[in-house]
Amino acid sequence: MHIQIRKFYYGDIPEENTGGATPINHSTEQGWPLWEVFIRSKQGLDHKHVGSLHAADAAMAIENARDVYTRRQEGVSIWVVESKFVHASDPADAESLYEPAADKIYRHPTFYDLPDAVKHM
Amino acid sequence: MQTQPTIDYALHLADSALILGQRNGEWCAHGPILEQDIAITNITLDLIGQSRLFYQYAAACMNESGTAEATEDTLAYLRTERSFKNLLMCELPNGDWAQTVLRQFFFSQFQLLLLEQLQHAGNEQYAAIAAKSIKETQYHVKWSSEWVIRLGDGTAESHEKMENAVNALWMYTGEFFIAADYEAVDVAALKNKWMEAVTAIFEEATLSMPENTFMQTGGKTGTHTEHLGYILSELQYLQRTYPGAEW
Numbered sequence: 001m002h003i004q005i006r007k008f009y010y011g012d013i014p015e016e017n018t019g020g021a022t023p024i025n026h027s028t029e030q031g032w033p034l035w036e037v038f039i040r041s042k043q044g045l046d047h048k049h050v051g052s053l054h055a056a057d058a059a060m061a062i063e064n065a066r067d068v069y070t071r072r073q074e075g076v077s078i079w080v081v082e083s084k085f086v087h088a089s090d091p092a093d094a095e096s097l098y099e100p101a102a103d104k105i106y107r108h109p110t111f112y113d114l115p116d117a118v119k120h121m
Numbered sequence: 122m123q124t125q126p127t128i129d130y131a132l133h134l135a136d137s138a139l140i141l142g143q144r145n146g147e148w149c150a151h152g153p154i155l156e157q158d159i160a161i162t163n164i165t166l167d168l169i170g171q172s173r174l175f176y177q178y179a180a181a182c183m184n185e186s187g188t189a190e191a192t193e194d195t196l197a198y199l200r201t202e203r204s205f206k207n208l209l210m211c212e213l214p215n216g217d218w219a220q221t222v223l224r225q226f227f228f229s230q231f232q233l234l235l236l237e238q239l240q241h242a243g244n245e246q247y248a249a250i251a252a253k254s255i256k257e258t259q260y261h262v263k264w265s266s267e268w269v270i271r272l273g274d275g276t277a278e279s280h281e282k283m284e285n286a287v288n289a290l291w292m293y294t295g296e297f298f299i300a301a302d303y304e305a306v307d308v309a310a311l312k313n314k315w316m317e318a319v320t321a322i323f324e325e326a327t328l329s330m331p332e333n334t335f336m337q338t339g340g341k342t343g344t345h346t347e348h349l350g351y352i353l354s355e356l357q358y359l360q361r362t363y364p365g366a367e368w
Contacts, residue, residue, distance in 0.1 A: 053155075053156050054155075054156060055156065056271070059267065060271075063160070063264060067160040067163050068156055071159075071163065
């Protein structure tokens with residue numbers, strides 16, 4: 001006769017017996033890709049970057065974002081973008097990219113006297 | 122004045138939600154990945170919230186009819202195993218992730234159909250609780266069915282784990298549709314819709330529907346598996362040891 005003995009755990013289960021997946025090694029191909037999450041709040045007009053998370057695909061990324069980033073009614077709309085598709089400027093280039101604008105204050109429209117007739121500016 | 126069947130029914134609905142919530146809660150900090158850990162505990166909080174609404178209603182009915190003095194807390198913390206009326210499915214151990222998500226799918230799909238009917242069962246309180254809970258349950262169905270598909274139609278290993286989960290849980294689904302005498306919704310009538318929904322998801326998940334098999338019953342009338350006692354001893358420990366403790 002084949003007798004199967006199973007041990008059930010209750011309460012705070014030792015980590016090696018949780019039955020969950022083995023920890024994902026993000027350095028390998030097996031790991032879930034990273035996604036950037038953008039949330040539009042009730043009052044906001046635009047989606048704002050709120051953070052990132054791991055998910056196997058876009059559908060799961062949206063659901064994870066719902067669970068992780070909208071638990072406290074933060075938003076009414078979610079965008080997710082796989083992080084690898086975000087191209088960023090190189091911080092090392094910051095000097096040549098941004099500093100030249102520093103002494104060109106005439107680019108700010110603060111030197112004009114507005115006629116009284118112009119409203120809503 | 123509400124009658125005993127109404128009270129029993131509220132307790133049945135509350136117990137199922139509470140016990141499944143307590144079970145899912147065991148995943149807290151043990152989920153397979155941070156994001157899913159948060160997802161399953163979110164569902165847990167939804168379920169415990171639903172159980173509170175039903176317990177509060179049951180307690181109000183009991184106090185009004187003078188059967189017993191009760192609060193939502195005494196109903197959750199001071200009743201014994203035999204008076205719990207939850208579905209057996211809810212008290213089963215979590216097993217692996219496949220078993221947990223499948224149990225959630227079976228239960229939530231059933232609960233969704235049930236809540237839709239409960240809105241029209243001629244009881245304002247039930248209707249109000251159902252209307253609030255349906256939105257949560259729709260998400261539980263979506264989340265859990267996507268996991269069933271993902272694992273069933275995934276790798277050979279995940280498929281096998283899902284098949285094992287089906288084999289372990291199927292015998293506890295029959296009880297859903299066998300009415301206890303206090304039920305205000307005709308659960309037998311929900312069976313076809315439930316089977317249709319499950320078949321559709323199983324097809325997408327490349328899982329085979331189990332043959333008709335022996336079905337476990339008893340939860341609705343207080344005859345439970347060995348597992349419920351352990352859950353209650355943990356759930357009720359504090360109130361039993363330090364009666365009236367508050368925090």
